[in-house]
Amino acid sequence: MKFAILFSLLINFQMIFSQNLDDFRTLLKSGETSEVATKSLIEKSESSYKTTKKPIYKGFLAVGKFLMANHAFNPLKKMSYFNEGKKNLESAINDDPKNLELRLMRLITQEKIPKILNYHQKIVEDRNFLTKEYHNTSDQNLKLFIKEYLKI
Numbered sequence: 001m002k003f004a005i006l007f008s009l010l011i012n013f014q015m016i017f018s019q020n021l022d023d024f025r026t027l028l029k030s031g032e033t034s035e036v037a038t039k040s041l042i043e044k045s046e047s048s049y050k051t052t053k054k055p056i057y058k059g060f061l062a063v064g065k066f067l068m069a070n071h072a073f074n075p076l077k078k079m080s081y082f083n084e085g086k087k088n089l090e091s092a093i094n095d096d097p098k099n100l101e102l103r104l105m106r107l108i109t110q111e112k113i114p115k116i117l118n119y120h121q122k123i124v125e126d127r128n129f130l131t132k133e134y135h136n137t138s139d140q141n142l143k144l145f146i147k148e149y150l151k152i
Helices: 002-031 035-052 055-071 075-095 100-112 123-136 140-150
Strands: none
Touching: 002 035, 002 055, 035 055, 055 075, 055 100, 075 100, 100 123, 100 140, 123 140
16 A cells, blocks of 8 residues: 555656656747746746756756847857856756756757857767667657657
């Protein structure tokens, strides 16, 4: 009986956590064109990271900062957002180096930003890691996105 209750709690936690990540992913996609969505992503990911200390939320915070750089007009503010994002993303990956979603965030960022920003050193490493490890995730949405992004 105790096992059944524990199993049920774990399943429910996994479903809530997975749905929670889907909410962050939706904000991330909307943030590409919406400053309001980007600010919401930053606020929610910052709050979630402070509460849970899970590196994935620091990764979403980092991407939020990268997106804010796109929405900013002042070049100094753009660089400030970019540098904060880079610092947060690298820290998140150092805390959880086997996290597929964090590595995907870094890969996409490094492939999309201008080379002059000198943040492209891990493209090959991240592509190889994702290609090798994507099939091990139980998150079907993430698996599908990785397959489509990498065209595998």
